Amino acid sequence: MNLLSLALVFWGFAAIAAGMERHARDIFAASPSSMRSPRVRRLRLLAGYLLLALALPPAIAAHGLSIGVSVWFGFLALASTALALILSWRPRILRRVLR
Amino acid sequence: MKTQGWLVSNPTVRHRIDVGLRTGLAAFGGYGLALLGAAALAAGLPFDFKPDAVSLAVMLGFLLHLTAVLWAFAAATLLRAALGLAVPAAFFGLWLLSLHYR
Amino acid sequence: MTTFDQARPLRQSMSWLHTWSGLTLGWLLFAVYVTGTLSYFRNEITFWMQPELHRAQVVAPERIAYDRALALLAREAPDAQQWTITLPGARNPTLGLSWQSPPAENRQPGAARERPANREGARGEEGARENRGRDRGAATRERPGADGEGARRENRERVQAATRERPSADGEESAIDDVEPLEATRQAEANPPQRQAGPQRQQQGGGGHRGPRLVLDPASGETLEGRATAGGNFLYRFHFELYGMDRIWGRWIVGIATMFMFVALVSGVIVHRRIFKDFFTFRPGKGKRSWLDGHNASSVLSLPFHLIITFSGLVLFGHMMMPTAFQSAYQGNFLAYREAMRARMPQSETPRPSGERAPLTDLAALVAAAQQTWGGKPVGSIAITLPGDRNAVVELRQMGFPSLTNGRNVPALRFNGVTGERLATPALPEPGAVQAIGSALNLLHRGFFATPVPRWLLFLSGVGGSLMIASGLLVWSVARARKTSGAARAPWGHRLVEVLNIASIAGLMVAIAVHFWANRLIPADWPARADWEIRAFFIAWAVTFVHAIARRPKAAWVEQLACAGGLSALLPLINAATGGLALPGSIGRGLGLLAGFDLCALAIGAGLLFAAYKVRRHAPPARFAASGDPATEPGAPLREAAEEAA
DSSP states (O other), X not given: OHHHHHHHHHHHXXXXXXXXXXXXXXXXXXXOGGGGOHHXXXXXXXXXXXXXXXXXXXXXXXXXXXHHHHHHXXXXXXXXXXXXXXXXXXXXXXXXHHO | OGGGHHHHHSHXXXXXXXXXXXXXXXXXXXXXXXXXXXXXXXXXXXXXXXXXXXXXXXXXXXXXXXXXXXXXXXXXXXXXXHHHHHHHHHHHHHHHHHHHTX | OGGGOOOOOHHHHHHHHHHHHHHHTHHHHHHHHHHHHHHTTHHHHHHHTOGGGTTOOOOOGGGSOHHHHHHHHHHHOTTOSEEEXXXXXXXXXXXXXXXXXXXXXXXXXXXXXXXXXXXXXXXXXXXXXXXXXXXXXXXXXXXXXXXXXXXXXXXXHHOSSGGGGOTBOOSOOOTTOOOOOHHHHHHHHHSOSSOOOHXXXXXXXXXXXXXXXXXXXXXXXXXXXXXXXXXXXXXXXXHHHOSSSOHHHHHHHHHHHHHHHHHHHHHHHHHOTTTTTTTTOOOTTSTHHHHHHHHHHXXXXXXXXXXXXXXXXXXXXXXXXXXXXHHHHHTTOHHHHHHHHHHTSOOBOOOXXXXXXXXXXXXXXXXXXXXXXXXXXOEEEEEEESTTBXXXXXXXXXXXXXXXXTTTBOOEEEEETTTOOEEOOOOOOOOOHHHHHHHHHXXXXXXXXXSHHXXXXXXXXXXXXXXXXXXXXXXXXXXXHHHTTTSSSOOHHHHHHHHHHIIIIIHHHHHHHHHXXXXXXXXXXXXXHHHHHHHHHHHHHHHHHHHHHHSOHHHHHHHHHHHHHHHHHXXXXXXXXXXXXXXXXXXXXXXXXXXXXXHXXXXXXXXXXXXXXXXXXXXXXXXXXXXXXXXXXXXXXXXHHHGGGO
């Protein structure tokens, strides 16, 4: 449950990053520009936020309501930090999963 | 306003006085406001269970101090900074008095 | 008056506020953050620091040698009012025994209502068990570590140095330790509602000893003797009351610093408008830009944690810093406040001694029954009231706190001590909204969780917070190094900041590593060895200040980072070499807490060495050349702050 929640949060943030113009440029540098069109990016943002929300129930299932919500916040911090580091040094490794 | 002499004419000195006064206002005025607010809230918040009022008053007290510090530096003029602290302080003071003489 | 004014844009004034509220006490805040972050693993650190306990075997609860433990208790404390057995868990593999002597006076039945010990866990705010008025007996005084809040409190006041209070810390920190309000306690001492215990207290207070306590190997029941050490308690105490001064001063200093932190955080958020736009942005290798990115990232990505930890830190000091709330609501009578809090807690009758002896029921069966009732959640401790009597009562408490909002109540079950029959347990009251918030703030700050994941997340967020402070301090330096690079000499203020940065960031890491080395190098039977461990910490820290002054900044950074890195990375080796359980052994035997310490030390040491390497290799761009400030190296201090996990 913990891992599921963490994975959802991570890919949620990855999708959000891929929906932001600057990071989309990094991640899809070598891809056709259709991968960076505003419409695609908006869809990614939406999917990203959805994934973040979906990560909450497993965390609550694992820890109970109050601790689960705190753990979810902790996962947000952890996953976003990891993602920020990946985006700084190896943004393209995200490309395959994000299509 | 006319008696302040050379002090005020020097921009650096003026700036330092401004910052110094705001700092004092934020630290001591803000803390005083927080103490007063915590006292009034603890006694005046309508909770059935009195310790709840106390706990909440403590939390709000810190938030009051925080707000006061931000305000002391954000206000456009020193006068407004001071007034922004004095008005809530007066409010809490009156509240506390009204509770006292109820 | 208005002529002093300078109207400035909001952002500019907030930026000024952010800079100076962060910088003024930034070094202290860094130390508080680092030691506080380490305190999430205080039990684990204490266990590591007592290698004598490392041979404890890891066993399932049903295989614990209860009979041996009970035999030992019967021999050591046949007349005790209550025995407490602390069960091994993920955070401590040993079995702890403690006991409480019968009250000297007043055993009239009914006179003393007993609250199931520890039902209300952690907090001083609620004043936890202020039984002072009622059973101010010797018993309260002698209550041993695991659950005697009374005893703990007495000890705290008595023993000035925080860490000395636990001369033989036994690696078993109860989750019930609390940050109780000192002045409240003093007040309680000054006006006991029923004055009975003055003289007794004196008499007890003299020795400064804690309640009796034994540590056993849970499988064999053999007694383990840990060395005298403050253990993780030193860092823990340091993070909220510093050291070597009256603790009330220490608390005020930390409390004020926390307020600065709070202001810096919120003004920082106001200044940094593009929070979401720059959310994932970190541009390495670009000097000040990188530092700023690092500062923003470490702040923003765990901003909820920073805000909560800072605010809850203040609220934990609420009694001290917002005394007027208590004065106005209770006319300064703090005991009335405590009594009101207490009255809400569930009360159960104290069993009355029957005078007839009867054998105790099978504890393993009770533990199994409790675990089943709790859906597999482990039992934390067993309290046996009136052991050996026909009216004995056994209370089992769950390990850790299952919820944030009702943190004062650990679920517990009561059994008849002879028949093993389940007794009614008073229902836990549902907390009101305010209590739930207070409890959540408290428990989040202190990380009392039954499972490791939330604690690790708090720890990592703490690492992030330390990075935030360190990078913020360095941004200040780097920005000014750039401006003054033309000058032959940096102004003294910049030099001061630089020295403070080096010694309070890299130097603190050296000091922490030295503290752990001292733990192993000072012979186990050395007199006052626990004090010397702490002195080693401060001596090392002082040396890093001198060193930072004496050397050129870059050399000072490299040498201190390398020193701290080397010392940290070698901790697993010194552990193995000085009687501790080496890494392969701790992994093999499932002692995750020990392996976790060693692996963290290794990782942190590696990070520090890497930072040292990066700083050393860093050639400042031409325009910084005059300053020679290694802080312009992007990777470095980020790492070193990460090493706070030491």
